[in-house]
Amino acid sequence: MAYSFERPESFTGALLTPVQMAQADALAGDTARLMEAAGRAIARSIMRRCKKVPVLVLAGPGNNGGDGRVAARYLAWEGWPVRVRDFRTADPAEVARAGLVVDAIFGAGLSRDLDEHTISLLRAAKNLVAVDVPSGLDGASGQVRGFAPQAAFTVTFVRKKPGHLLFPGRALCGEVLLRDIGMPVSIIGRVGPDIWENSPSLFTLPPRDTGGHKYTSGEVTILSGTLPGAARLAAMAARRAGAGMVSLAAADASPLPEAGIILRHDPLDRLLEDPRRLHWVVGPGLGVAAAGVALARLLQTPGLAILADADALTACAGTPKKLRGVCVITPHEGEFTRLFGTIGPDKIAAARRAAALTGAVTVLKGPDTVIAAPEGTAVINANAPPWLATGGTGDVLSGLIAALLTRGMAPFPAACAGVWLHGAAAQEAGPGMLAEDLPSILGHITQG
Ligand SMILES: NC(=O)C1=CN([C@@H]2O[C@H](COP(=O)(O)OP(=O)(O)OC[C@H]3O[C@@H](n4cnc5c(N)ncnc54)[C@H](OP(=O)(O)O)[C@@H]3O)[C@@H](O)[C@H]2O)[C@H](O)CC1
Numbered sequence: 141m142a143y144s145f146e147r148p149e150s151f152t153g154a155l156l157t158p159v160q161m162a163q164a165d166a167l168a169g170d171t172a173r174l175m176e177a178a179g180r181a182i183a184r185s186i187m188r189r190c191k192k193v194p195v196l197v198l199a200g201p202g203n204n205g206g207d208g209r210v211a212a213r214y215l216a217w218e219g220w221p222v223r224v225r226d227f228r229t230a231d232p233a234e235v236a237r238a239g240l241v242v243d244a245i246f247g248a249g250l251s252r253d254l255d256e257h258t259i260s261l262l263r264a265a266k267n268l269v270a271v272d273v274p275s276g277l278d279g280a281s282g283q284v285r286g287f288a289p290q291a292a293f294t295v296t297f298v299r300k301k302p303g304h305l306l307f308p309g310r311a312l313c314g315e316v317l318l319r320d321i322g323m324p325v326s327i328i329g330r331v332g333p334d335i336w337e338n339s340p341s342l343f344t345l346p347p348r349d350t351g352g353h354k355y356t357s358g359e360v361t362i363l364s365g366t367l368p369g370a371a372r373l374a375a376m377a378a379r380r381a382g383a384g385m386v387s388l389a390a391a392d393a394s395p396l397p398e399a400g401i402i403l404r405h406d407p408l409d410r411l412l413e414d415p416r417r418l419h420w421v422v423g424p425g426l427g428v429a430a431a432g433v434a435l436a437r438l439l440q441t442p443g444l445a446i447l448a449d450a451d452a453l454t455a456c457a458g459t460p461k462k463l464r465g466v467c468v469i470t471p472h473e474g475e476f477t478r479l480f481g482t483i484g485p486d487k488i489a490a491a492r493r494a495a496a497l498t499g500a501v502t503v504l505k506g507p508d509t510v511i512a513a514p515e516g517t518a519v520i521n522a523n524a525p526p527w528l529a530t531g532g533t534g535d536v537l538s539g540l541i542a543a544l545l546t547r548g549m550a551p552f553p554a555a556c557a558g559v560w561l562h563g564a565a566a567q568e569a570g571p572g573m574l575a576e577d578l579p580s581i582l583g584h585i586t587q588g
């Protein structure tokens with residue numbers, strides 16, 4: 141059964157694949173009315189955002205082309221100089237002369253790579269607005285079929301598509317304007333979205349337990365090893381994000397961490413004797429061999445919530461079934477590839493495959509992080525600024541998600557919340573941010 145969010149149909153963060161969009165169209169059964177609304181929305185967006193210049197609409201053979209033709213009619217009514225050309229006979233020289241090109245060649249019905257003629261047309265455009273998606277962009281995966289142009293903005297309908305959020309699609313679309321064209325919400329519900337854009341609407345942060353003591357807020361134990369700074373960053377994030385107690389478990393005599401973090405030198409078996417010690421982070425800076433041994437030992441103990449990251453993932457390279465029993469995994473692309481093989485052209489399918497194989501909520505990190513649940517629900521995150529891609533930020537994310545687990549969140553919403561809050565904290569920190577700047581910001585944005 142799919143993970144169920146509250147208000148799933150009306151929530152505009154639901155994403156529809158091109159196949160699901162076609163199903164919705166078929167169920168709605170009134171394409172002409174929807175196309176009229178779509179064309180009007182495109183024309184309005186252009187009139188609001190662009191100076192009045194000669195417009196050339198490149199129209200394809202399907203309904204994407206139909207939307208473009210309707211848009212041309214509305215623009216002409218408003219006195220805009222506009223011409224429509226069938227993409228098969230259009231001339232690149234004419235495209236190059238246009239002040240604005242409306243790319244209505246292919247949308248959801250793209251079925252193969254663009255041919256040379258279509259590529260030469262789209263390459264010639266100097267200023268382009270895309271209808272639904274830039275032609276050549278696969279709306280399901282964000283991948284390019286041969287070529288796709290850079291749009292100034294993209295006008296899409298009903299719900300965004302995964303390809304608007306996944307790279308390289310996200311960059312090619314420019315700003316994505318989502319327009320309501322009167323598709324009944326009940327039809328979206330019947331199609332059954334199973335991919336979502338991450339946002340606070342997907343999760344509820346539990347209130348901090350005002351009447352509780354440090355153990356009722358949950359304890360996180362983070363294994364520390366060869367690079368103790370990584371475990372410390374995770375520990376700082378976990379403390380700020382509301383874990384009641386945070387322990388660093390170090391086999392050797394590591395230097396003292398910050399006040400407030402408990403350092404334990406006890407062997408793992410001894411630590412596991414404490415029944416309150418339920419939440420574990422294994423991997424950041426631990427060393428691959430130590431991580432493999434510790435993970436195997438933790439997995440022998442029933443009832444633990446284990447987050448595996450970094451060296452714990454590398455320790456399972458090529459044998460991902462060793463992760464069975466882990467609750468959340470947070471691989472970046474390299475770790476993912478070592479575990480499961482190449483991501484391939486469909487990042488959502490890859491994350492789903494990994495989640496199904498391991499039984500763990502899979503956070504496939506990147507500028508377009510995908511979070512997948514073992515039963516297949518997937519979420520794409522789009523709030524991470526580019527400066528979040530710096531050393532140590534992954535350790536912070538691990539500690540943050542572990543803290544949310546100790547606060548009682550289920551693994552999937554905890555992962556969604558962690559990824560979103562991580563991006564929000566980085567935005568607040570601004571360019572030039574260091575990973576160690578994030579925990580203090582998390583302190584105030586993770587209140588329930
Ligand atoms: N609910 C909505 O959101 C609505 C969206 N609308 C718009 O409709 C399009 C989808 O329309 P559709 O007709 O299904 O598909 P396309 O317009 O994208 O194009 C399909 C035709 O294009 C041919 N095709 C596909 N790829 C290529 C290619 N690389 N080279 C040449 N020809 C190609 C395809 O041929 P086949 O051989 O595959 O059949 C089709 O002929 C959506 O994007 C919105 O813009 C509606 O207006 C209403 C509601």
Ligand SMILES: [K+]
Pocket residue numbers: 204243244245246247270271272273274275
């Ligand atoms: K298009």
